[in-house]
Amino acid sequence: MPSLRLMLIALVQGVVLYVCGQLSSAPMTDAQQAMLASTFTLFAFGPTAYYLCEHSAAPRRQVALLLLAAALIAALAGYSHWMGQAGSTSERFNSLGRVQLVSLALWVLALPLIQLHADRRALTDYPALFRTSWRDAILVIDAAVFTGIFWAVLFLGAQLFGVIGLSFFRDLIRKSAFAWPATTVCFAYAVQLCRRHAVMVESIQRHALSACKWLLPLTLLIGAGFVLALPFTGLKALWATRYAATLLLWLLAVSVLFINAAYGDGSEAPGYPRWLAALLRLFTLALPVLAGLALTAMWLRIQQHGLTIERIWGVLVALTGCVYALGYALAALRGGAWLGGIGRVNVAVAIGLLVAIALLASPVLEQHRLALNSQLARLAAGKVSAEKFDYDALRFDMGRPGRAALAKLAADTTLANHAEINRRATLALAKTQRYGDNAKGADFDTVLASTKLYPTGATLPADFIDYARAHRDNFISLACKTNDAATCGLIVLDLDGDGQPEILPAVPQYRPQIYARTAAGWQTIGYLEISLRGCHDTTDADAATATAAKPLWNDLLIGQERWMVIPDRAADCDTNKKP
Structure with a gap:
C-alpha cells in the first residue's frame, strides 16, 4: 500500500x-x-x-x-x-x-x-x-x-x-x-x-549501463577519427557551420556519459577485452582536443558578437567539458585500474558546477548583468555601430538590467552618434513583442519621427502627413519593413516628371504600392514591379541613391492592352554563372 x-x-x-x-x-x-x-x-x-x-x-x-x-x-x-x-x-x-x-x-x-x-x-x-x-x-x-x-x-x-x-x-x-x-x-x-521493486530498478540500471558501455567504443572511435582527420581537412569548414561548439559539446557529453557507464562505481573492471580497453585509453586522449575546439569556437563567437545569456551558459558547459576531458585524459595516461580516478573528477566537477550555476543565478555573478555589460562595452568601444547594435536583445533578453540600460541610452546625449542611438533605444523600449507588428502598436508621431527619408534632404509634403495620420496602418505597412518601427524608410521622388513627388518604400518588398497626389487627394496609383534584378539585395543604403530612370524598353501597345518588357539579366551575376 x-x-x-x-x-x-x-x-x-x-x-x-x-x-x-x-x-x-x-x-x-x-x-x-x-x-x-x-x-x-x-x-x-x-x-x-x-x-x-x-x-x-x-x-x-x-x-x-x-x-x-x-x-x-x-x-x-x-x-x-x-x-x-x-x-x-x-x-x-x-x-x-x-x-x-x-x-x-x-x-x-x-x-x-x-x-x-x-x-x-x-x-x-x-x-x-x-x-x-x-x-x-x-x-x-x-x-x-x-x-x-x-x-x-x-x-x-x-x-x-x-x-x-x-x-x-x-x-x-x-x-x-x-x-x-x-x-x-x-x-x-x-x-x-x-x-x-528494487530488483527491477537494479535490473534496469544494469541493462542501461551495459548498453552505454558497449556504445562507448563507437563514440570514442568517432571522436578520435574526427581529431585525426582535422590536420587534413583544416578548421575552416568546422567554423563555417556556426554551430561547431554545439556539435562538439554533444559528442563530448555523450562520451562522458558512456565512460561513466563503463567505469561504473569503480569497484569492477568494465569487462572489455584487454586490447579494446587499451585502445579506449588511447581514444580518450582525443577528448581534450574536442573540448578545446568547442571552447575556441565559443570564444571566437563571443569575440565577434559579445556575451548573451545563451553564450554565458554555453561557456559554462564548455569549461565543464574541458575539465572532464582533461581529467579523463590524465586518468587514461595513469597506470593501474582502467581510468582509475575519474570518480574524483566527477565529484569535483559536480561540486564546482553546483557552485557556478548558483553564482550565475545570484547577485554575485548575475547572468543578465554579465551579458549586458559585454554588449554595452562593444557599443562604447565602437566594435558595433549604432545602426547594427541589437537593442532588441537588451529589451527582451536581458531583463530588468537591459530595460534600465535602454532607458539610459535613450536619454544620454553624450554618446557618439547619440541621435541614432537615442532613436533606436526609444523604439526598442516601446516594443511589446520582439517580432511582429511592433510598429502598429507604436505612437504615430514616434513612427513618423523614426522614418528615414531618401534621397538625402527629402521631406514629406504636409498634406501627405495628414493623409498618413488618417490612414495610419496603410502608412506603416508602406514605410516599415516587417512592421518594425526601427526599419521605417520612404523614398520621395518625382517618377513621372510632373513636378509632384510620389511616395514609395525605401526597401521595396513584393509589389509595394506607390502613393501620388491626385485631384482627389493622396491615394495609391499602382504598385512597383521589379524589371531588372541586381546581383545584391537592396538595402537602406541603396535608397539614398534612388533616382527616376527612363525605361530600358518602350511599352508595347496591342489594342487597349499595354505590355512592358521585363529584362532578364540574372545570368550576369557571379553567383549564377556556370563554370
Missing part, C-alpha cells in the same frame, strides 16, 4: 502548483511574480526530491538538508525571475521556463550529495554517490513513464465515454484543477511502486 503521508504531500503539492498556475496570468507586481516563481519552484522540486530519498539512516537530518536546499534554490529562482522579467506575459513565461531549467540542474547536482551527507557518508565515497545518482535517475524515468501511461489510459477512457455521448469524464480530466493534483499523486505513487 502507498504511504498515506507521501500521498497527502503529493496532493498538497498538486494543489499549490495549480494555484500558482492560476495566479500566473493575474495582474501582479514584479515582486509578486518573483514570489510566485519562488513558490512554484519550491513545490515543484522540493516534494519530488523527498519522494526520491524517503528512506534514510537519519530521516530528520535528511529532511533538514532537503528543506535548506529547497529554500536556497527557491530563493535563487525568485531572484533570477525578478531580474529576468522583461514586461509582457509571454516574456514572463519564457523567464519562468529558464528559471525552472536552472533550478532543475541545481537539484540534479545537489540531491545525490544531500543523500550521501544525510547517511553520514563522505562526499569522496564515489561508489555510493554513483549508485545513488543512477537510482534517482531510473526512479524518475520509471515514474514519468508510469505517469504518462496513466494519462494515456485516462484519455482513452474519455474517448470511450465520449462515443456514447457522456462528456463529463473528458471535461474533468481537461481541468487543470484535476490535472495538477492527479499528476503529482500519480508520480509519487509510481516512485513508491518502483522503490518496492
Whole structure:
C-alpha cells in the first residue's frame, strides 16, 4: 500500500502548483511574480526530491538538508525571475521556463550529495554517490513513464465515454484543477511502486549501463577519427557551420556519459577485452582536443558578437567539458585500474558546477548583468555601430538590467552618434513583442519621427502627413519593413516628371504600392514591379541613391492592352554563372 503521508504531500503539492498556475496570468507586481516563481519552484522540486530519498539512516537530518536546499534554490529562482522579467506575459513565461531549467540542474547536482551527507557518508565515497545518482535517475524515468501511461489510459477512457455521448469524464480530466493534483499523486505513487521493486530498478540500471558501455567504443572511435582527420581537412569548414561548439559539446557529453557507464562505481573492471580497453585509453586522449575546439569556437563567437545569456551558459558547459576531458585524459595516461580516478573528477566537477550555476543565478555573478555589460562595452568601444547594435536583445533578453540600460541610452546625449542611438533605444523600449507588428502598436508621431527619408534632404509634403495620420496602418505597412518601427524608410521622388513627388518604400518588398497626389487627394496609383534584378539585395543604403530612370524598353501597345518588357539579366551575376 502507498504511504498515506507521501500521498497527502503529493496532493498538497498538486494543489499549490495549480494555484500558482492560476495566479500566473493575474495582474501582479514584479515582486509578486518573483514570489510566485519562488513558490512554484519550491513545490515543484522540493516534494519530488523527498519522494526520491524517503528512506534514510537519519530521516530528520535528511529532511533538514532537503528543506535548506529547497529554500536556497527557491530563493535563487525568485531572484533570477525578478531580474529576468522583461514586461509582457509571454516574456514572463519564457523567464519562468529558464528559471525552472536552472533550478532543475541545481537539484540534479545537489540531491545525490544531500543523500550521501544525510547517511553520514563522505562526499569522496564515489561508489555510493554513483549508485545513488543512477537510482534517482531510473526512479524518475520509471515514474514519468508510469505517469504518462496513466494519462494515456485516462484519455482513452474519455474517448470511450465520449462515443456514447457522456462528456463529463473528458471535461474533468481537461481541468487543470484535476490535472495538477492527479499528476503529482500519480508520480509519487509510481516512485513508491518502483522503490518496492528494487530488483527491477537494479535490473534496469544494469541493462542501461551495459548498453552505454558497449556504445562507448563507437563514440570514442568517432571522436578520435574526427581529431585525426582535422590536420587534413583544416578548421575552416568546422567554423563555417556556426554551430561547431554545439556539435562538439554533444559528442563530448555523450562520451562522458558512456565512460561513466563503463567505469561504473569503480569497484569492477568494465569487462572489455584487454586490447579494446587499451585502445579506449588511447581514444580518450582525443577528448581534450574536442573540448578545446568547442571552447575556441565559443570564444571566437563571443569575440565577434559579445556575451548573451545563451553564450554565458554555453561557456559554462564548455569549461565543464574541458575539465572532464582533461581529467579523463590524465586518468587514461595513469597506470593501474582502467581510468582509475575519474570518480574524483566527477565529484569535483559536480561540486564546482553546483557552485557556478548558483553564482550565475545570484547577485554575485548575475547572468543578465554579465551579458549586458559585454554588449554595452562593444557599443562604447565602437566594435558595433549604432545602426547594427541589437537593442532588441537588451529589451527582451536581458531583463530588468537591459530595460534600465535602454532607458539610459535613450536619454544620454553624450554618446557618439547619440541621435541614432537615442532613436533606436526609444523604439526598442516601446516594443511589446520582439517580432511582429511592433510598429502598429507604436505612437504615430514616434513612427513618423523614426522614418528615414531618401534621397538625402527629402521631406514629406504636409498634406501627405495628414493623409498618413488618417490612414495610419496603410502608412506603416508602406514605410516599415516587417512592421518594425526601427526599419521605417520612404523614398520621395518625382517618377513621372510632373513636378509632384510620389511616395514609395525605401526597401521595396513584393509589389509595394506607390502613393501620388491626385485631384482627389493622396491615394495609391499602382504598385512597383521589379524589371531588372541586381546581383545584391537592396538595402537602406541603396535608397539614398534612388533616382527616376527612363525605361530600358518602350511599352508595347496591342489594342487597349499595354505590355512592358521585363529584362532578364540574372545570368550576369557571379553567383549564377556556370563554370
